[in-house]
Amino acid sequence: MSDEPRALLGRARGLAGFTLGELAAAHGVPLPEAPTRSKGFVGRLLERALGASPTSTAMTDFPECELKTLPVDALGRPRESTFVCHVQLPQLAEIGWDDSRVRAKLRRVLFVPIETGRALAQPTRRVGQAFLWEMSTEQEALLRDDYALLASRVALGELERIDARWGRVLQLRPKAANARIRVRAHDLDGAPVRVLPRAFYLRAQFTAALLRDALPLRA
DNA sequence: TATTGATCATAT
DNA sequence: ATATGATCAATA
Numbered sequence: 075m076s077d078e079p080r081a082l083l084g085r086a087r088g089l090a091g092f093t094l095g096e097l098a099a100a101h102g103v104p105l106p107e108a109p110t111r112s113k114g115f116v117g118r119l120l121e122r123a124l125g126a127s128p129t130s131t132a133m134t135d136f137p138e139c140e141l142k143t144l145p146v147d148a149l150g151r152p153r154e155s156t157f158v159c160h161v162q163l164p165q166l167a168e169i170g171w172d173d174s175r176v177r178a179k180l181r182r183v184l185f186v187p188i189e190t191g192r193a194l195a196q197p198t199r200r201v202g203q204a205f206l207w208e209m210s211t212e213q214e215a216l217l218r219d220d221y222a223l224l225a226s227r228v229a230l231g232e233l234e235r236i237d238a239r240w241g242r243v244l245q246l247r248p249k250a251a252n253a254r255i256r257v258r259a260h261d262l263d264g265a266p267v268r269v270l271p272r273a274f275y276l277r278a279q280f281t282a283a284l285l286r287d288a289l290p291l292r293a
Numbered sequence: 294t295a296t297t298g299a300t301c302a303t304a305t
Numbered sequence: 306a307t308a309t310g311a312t313c314a315a316t317a
Contacts, residue, residue, distance in 0.1 A: 109312085109313090110312080110313065110314095112311095112312090113310075113311045113312045113313075114309075114310030114311050114312085115310080115311085116310080116311075116312095117309080117310040117311060118309090118310060118311095121310085130309095135309095142310095142311095143310085143311080145311085145312075153312090154311080154312060154313095156311090157309080157310075157311060159308085159309085160307075160308065160309090190312090249308095255306095257306080257307085271307085273308095
């Protein structure tokens, strides 16, 4: 690998300790007024702070690295799952793990923890210690198994039986503006059907493990 | 309280 | 309509 990911990590670590308010001010970004209306704000702010091309058509935010903010509580535990990518339902059955978008996205990830919580107003939330993750053999085996399970059940026409409980580390959940949105898919006979869009997510328990491996607590 | 299913903003 | 950035809010 080039040293780009390392350089990026260094820059991300330089942001540790700053509040989102400070970061927004430094980049001339207005802070959203309603927290519920600002779901993607943190991610876009960090992209900007780290110089990712906002309109990158590439698979990942940076040539060799995907950027993900990670909301954590006061104890440093992830508060949410992590979105990976939409599922291409019509093609899922034909795309194996090795060629999947999930694997491409997760090849190398720069995680930036952000301390978040109901009691913490967005401008006062702080950036934590960023870390770089590349999946281990064991982690990839877990991801591959979950992907294979989900893909095979979809191929069997059982999409509607799949819920967020499936998968040990990788799950399939709705991903849409609302529950009435539909996308094209097809049933076992190849007949077109319209279904709620789904996406792959990493379970919070999984990213918690990544955090522990990367930033072990010290006494 | 942890997790699932639903939702919101922005851009192409 | 699709993709990326996610978090909200109802439920188990």
